[in-house]
Amino acid sequence: MAPMPTAKSAPKPAASGDAYKKLGAAKLLKIHELMVRARLLEERLIKMSKGGDGFFWIGGPGEEAFNVPLGLQVKKGHGVNFDFLHLHYRSAAIVLSMGAKPIDSLRQMRSVATDVYSKGRNFVNHYAIPEHNVVPVSPTIETQYATAIGTGIAQARAKTDAITIVNGGDAGTAEGDFHSCLVWSNRPVRPLPVLMIVVNNGWGISTKGETQHGEKNISDWAKPFPDMPGRTIDGNDVAESWAALEEAFAYVRKNRKPYLLEARCSRLYGHSSSSGANRLAEPDCIEILEKKMIERGLAKAPDFKKVWEREAAELDAAHKQVKAEPFPETKTVWEDVFADGLPPSYPTKGGS
Amino acid sequence: MANMAQAIRMALHYGEKNLGVTEIFGEDVGAPLGGVFTATQGLDNAWNSPLDERGIIGAALGLAWAGGRPVAEIQFVDYIFNVVDMLKLCANGHWGSGGRYKTPMVVMTPTGSGIHGSMYHSHSFDSIATKLHGMKVVCPSTPLDAYGLMIAAIKSDDPVLYLKPKALLRSKGEELIPGEPDEKTLHDMIDAPLGDRTKWKAKWPKLQEYVVEIGKAKISHPGSDATVVTHGRMAPICLDVARRFAKEGKGAVEVIDLRSLVPYDWDAIKASVKKTGRVLFVNEETEITNFAEHLIRRLVDECFYELRVRPRLLAGKATPGIALSPNLEYFIQPQTKDVERALGELLSDPA
Numbered sequence: 001m002a003p004m005p006t007a008k009s010a011p012k013p014a015a016s017g018d019a020y021k022k023l024g025a026a027k028l029l030k031i032h033e034l035m036v037r038a039r040l041l042e043e044r045l046i047k048m049s050k051g052g053d054g055f056f057w058i059g060g061p062g063e064e065a066f067n068v069p070l071g072l073q074v075k076k077g078h079g080v081n082f083d084f085l086h087l088h089y090r091s092a093a094i095v096l097s098m099g100a101k102p103i104d105s106l107r108q109m110r111s112v113a114t115d116v117y118s119k120g121r122n123f124v125n126h127y128a129i130p131e132h133n134v135v136p137v138s139p140t141i142e143t144q145y146a147t148a149i150g151t152g153i154a155q156a157r158a159k160t161d162a163i164t165i166v167n168g169g170d171a172g173t174a175e176g177d178f179h180s181c182l183v184w185s186n187r188p189v190r191p192l193p194v195l196m197i198v199v200n201n202g203w204g205i206s207t208k209g210e211t212q213h214g215e216k217n218i219s220d221w222a223k224p225f226p227d228m229p230g231r232t233i234d235g236n237d238v239a240e241s242w243a244a245l246e247e248a249f250a251y252v253r254k255n256r257k258p259y260l261l262e263a264r265c266s267r268l269y270g271h272s273s274s275s276g277a278n279r280l281a282e283p284d285c286i287e288i289l290e291k292k293m294i295e296r297g298l299a300k301a302p303d304f305k306k307v308w309e310r311e312a313a314e315l316d317a318a319h320k321q322v323k324a325e326p327f328p329e330t331k332t333v334w335e336d337v338f339a340d341g342l343p344p345s346y347p348t349k350g351g352s
Numbered sequence: 353m354a355n356m357a358q359a360i361r362m363a364l365h366y367g368e369k370n371l372g373v374t375e376i377f378g379e380d381v382g383a384p385l386g387g388v389f390t391a392t393q394g395l396d397n398a399w400n401s402p403l404d405e406r407g408i409i410g411a412a413l414g415l416a417w418a419g420g421r422p423v424a425e426i427q428f429v430d431y432i433f434n435v436v437d438m439l440k441l442c443a444n445g446h447w448g449s450g451g452r453y454k455t456p457m458v459v460m461t462p463t464g465s466g467i468h469g470s471m472y473h474s475h476s477f478d479s480i481a482t483k484l485h486g487m488k489v490v491c492p493s494t495p496l497d498a499y500g501l502m503i504a505a506i507k508s509d510d511p512v513l514y515l516k517p518k519a520l521l522r523s524k525g526e527e528l529i530p531g532e533p534d535e536k537t538l539h540d541m542i543d544a545p546l547g548d549r550t551k552w553k554a555k556w557p558k559l560q561e562y563v564v565e566i567g568k569a570k571i572s573h574p575g576s577d578a579t580v581v582t583h584g585r586m587a588p589i590c591l592d593v594a595r596r597f598a599k600e601g602k603g604a605v606e607v608i609d610l611r612s613l614v615p616y617d618w619d620a621i622k623a624s625v626k627k628t629g630r631v632l633f634v635n636e637e638t639e640i641t642n643f644a645e646h647l648i649r650r651l652v653d654e655c656f657y658e659l660r661v662r663p664r665l666l667a668g669k670a671t672p673g674i675a676l677s678p679n680l681e682y683f684i685q686p687q688t689k690d691v692e693r694a695l696g697e698l699l700s701d702p703a
């Protein structure tokens with residue numbers, strides 16, 4: 001992976017001083033708690049997948065240091081006056097930071113009737129949360145960058161400071177939809193308030209990014225556009241992520257123009273079930289955060305231990321509950337085909 | 353009489369004034385052109401997009417999720433093939449989100465042959481469109497139906513693919529659109545002048561709401577001897593042949609203009625076939641995995657003993673494209689003489 005320079009067009013980083021101390025113990029402990037919640041959830045989902053308590057797993061362990069600060073800075077709510085989120089399947093820490101419950105992810109993994117995101121129809125980590133403007137997550141790669149254009153247009157028209165956030169991976173930036181979002185967000189007649197985020201873990205399933213991408217930084221794709229800052233940061237670092245997101249959110253909110261932020265993060269359990277979902281020897285952002293906080297006297301090791309134990313216990317209880325919940329009835333497949341219901345003569349037999 | 357392009361334009365204007373349509377967009381949809389077939393000329397909310405079909409459908413889907421009722425255009429249906437997965441997202445978003453996100457959006461696109469459009473301006477898309485389950489698919493054949501279906505599509509909370517038969521966009525109907533003035537007045541009011549259009553603004557007639565319910569076919573010609581099920585460009589051809597057959601005493605042919613492909617009006621098809629026992633499906637799609645093949649299979653399942661003769665399909669020939677040379681295009685795509693021949697055979701087939 002190349003070093004992480006700041007692109008020419010990016011605003012200057014925040015003033016010097018210890019970034020962790022600036023964030024303060026209370027905020028960092030809250031961030032830590034959410035990071036642990038997200039990590040334990042993903043590890044539980046992997047266990048469920050491997051143990052026959054669900055099917056395919058795909059998720060984002062290793063991205064918590066970036067995704068939690070992102071989720072906490074969202075202007076959360078429903079409608080064009082609140083931020084829209086076009087996420088992908090590695091975004092659990094974002095939705096948990098916005099208040100989503102771990103039990104709902106367990107339900108989607110087990111595909112039980114109580115799965116609020118998809119009624120047992122979609123893979124885990126495929127959310128749909130209208131009350132928080134989290135639009136349906138799709139297994140298709142990069143299409144979220146195309147749909148972000150639409151909510152961006154709606155927010156460019158409205159008198160609001162709300163913005164659209166789109167999040168995806170590095171390999172997907174080869175798709176045309178990423179470039180559609182760049183072009184449409186920078187139309188001179190109507191620039192869009194879109195925060196384009198790329199979490200770069202250096203991989204596309206089993207293919208190394210450096211073997212397929214000649215561009216030095218993904219954020220360099222902002223360079224042709226005069227009003228679009230582009231920046232690459234260390235997404236394994238909580239304080240750097242917080243500050244970079246703060247700056248990016250502020251730019252888009254105020255200027256109603258796009259921003260491209262690339263966060264270099266670890267991929268701790270590989271791509272998905274398809275690559276085994278085993279722990280890999282990459283930097284662990286939670287270990288990094290705990291070390292930095294202890295070094296600065298902002299917390300002690302036993303404080304963290306309590307969080308891990310408490311979150312694990314809550315997850316145990318949630319998992320136990322989900323195991324007792326029923327699977328969806330077959331007749332429910334005919335719900336939601338059309339918004340106004342299924343016409344009586346719609347073919348439902350599956351053939352003759 | 354308004355032509356179909358004018359009818360669509362008037363429906364879109366009704367939509368932007370009364371139904372909350374704030375975005376009508378696509379390639380060359382805004383001023384000065386107003387669409388390559390002029391169907392968006394003079395509209396307040398029509399604008400030009402980048403030349404990017406995936407961006408167009410993505411934008412429409414995002415706008416729908418944000419609470420809008422967008423109308424997006426793919427300039428020719430031939431260009432829609434690189435957005436099939438985006439259309440799939442539009443179609444499955446409501447179901448995939450457990451009913452949490454509705455998708456009120458219209459994608460309109462000119463379809464079919466008939467303008468010497470060669471390999472990439474003559475396609476039909478029916479079979480793929482009807483496989484995008486969750487998407488409603490409509491295709492008018494008259495200006496009045498074009499008006500009523502567009503208003504229905506805008507009002508729908510589901511995504512609607514609105515197929516505009518390009519060969520009929522300049523055709524006029526036999527029925528007036530509610531609020532439509534005489535032809536010359538309409539032309540002066542809503543057709544952009546040639547040359548400089550920078551200061552031109554459309555003057556709109558006082559339009560009224562008129563809805564053609566999605567899923568309801570039209571019996572455009574009643575009959576009891578045989579049934580023809582058709583839509584789009586082939587519908588007026590079938591109607592014309594049915595009228596001539598009636599006049600010439602060759603048989604009373606019932607013509608069903610489907611108007612909606614999804615959901616389709618199964619009750620209308622079934623009732624007619626039960627009455628006539630003879631049925632011909634006519635459309636422009638190629639014959640391999642043609643949409644009408646599904647209808648034929650269902651008829652065989654549900655009306656086998658009412659069928660007096662084998663059901664038939666008149667469709668496009670399964671060539672890799674529609675050829676430019678008229679001789680070749682008219683051979684590949686069904687024409688009036690083909691409908692006459694197929695209907696003649698259907699009527700004369702001994703039961």
